[in-house]
Amino acid sequence: MxxxxxxxxxxxxxxxxxxxxxxxxxxxxxxxxxxxxxxxxxxxxxxxTRKTQGVAIINDGDSITLGTERIRMRGIDAPEYTQTCRRNGADYPCGTLARQSLVRLIAGKPVSCAGWQRDRYGRLLGDCTAGGKDLNRAQVEAGWAVAYGDFESEEAIARAGKAGIWAGTFDQPQDWRDTHHGEVVERKHGTLASIGDAVREIFRFW
Known part of the structure; x- marks a missing residue:
């Protein structure tokens, strides 16, 4: 069984x-x-977020003053006002032309800027518009500023089209500042920097 x-x-x-x-x-x-x-x-x-608007005093290709507020345009870096670049075998005042480009973009219209971060000089890192035009983006598209934490695709298009400073050779603005003024290299205005600034700003009040 x-x-x-x-x-x-x-x-x-x-x-x-x-x-x-x-x-x-x-x-x-x-x-x-x-x-x-x-x-x-x-x-x-x-x-x-701090918002300010008014008639702009244009300092150079990426910084303006609205009233008492000094503003550094976020995410871009333009040649310094006294910086020179090289094109067709000759030096030319690219810093002056970068400022003139911003003057043309603003065209006397009221400027509005918004931001909450500040650079090491205490300037507001702002996204600025005039007449509905994004000035930060437009400066990079015109080739008179390089991407500095933002607007990389706009820079690629300007470079391919040899717009502005891309028509010749130039020192990156941060390198030019370091060489001529010995300034500490300014960090890019990217996502990681924004997160770090947010954390510091929050803990500053504790």
Whole structure:
């Protein structure tokens, strides 16, 4: 007589009850995390976007003054006002031409800028418009500023079309500043810099 075989029933694993100490630690960590999130949310309102508008004083190809607010146009870097570049075997005042390009783009219209970051000189890093035109983007498209954390696709098009400074050779504005003025290289106005500035701005009020 054959004996039928049947599988042995599986034994369900039952986790041992957590100790009181472990539960208290879990509750404590949860409370700390929730508290930090609430505090962070309460501080986010301190990172405010500043908006300013008016008649612009144009300093150079990427910086203007509106009233008492000095503004460095975010995400771009134009040749310094006294910088020269080279084209067709001769030097030319590319910094002056970069400023003239911005003058033409603004064309006497009121300028509006918005931003919340500031550079190491205390200037507002702003996105600026005039007559509905994005001035930051337009300067790069015209070839009178290089991408500096933004507008890389616009720079690629300007370079391919040999617009502005791309028609010849030039030192990157940050390199020119370092060579002629010994200035500390300014960091690019990209996403990582924005995140770092946001964190510093939030913790500045704690």
């Amino acid at each position: 054959s004996r039928s075989w049947s599988p042995r029933p599986r034994r369900r694993y039952v986790a041992p009850p957590r100790s009181l100490w472990r539960r208290l630690v879990d509750y404590g960590l949860t409370s700390i995390i929730l508290g930090l999130l609430i505090l962070l949310a309460a501080r986010l309102d301190r990172v405010e």
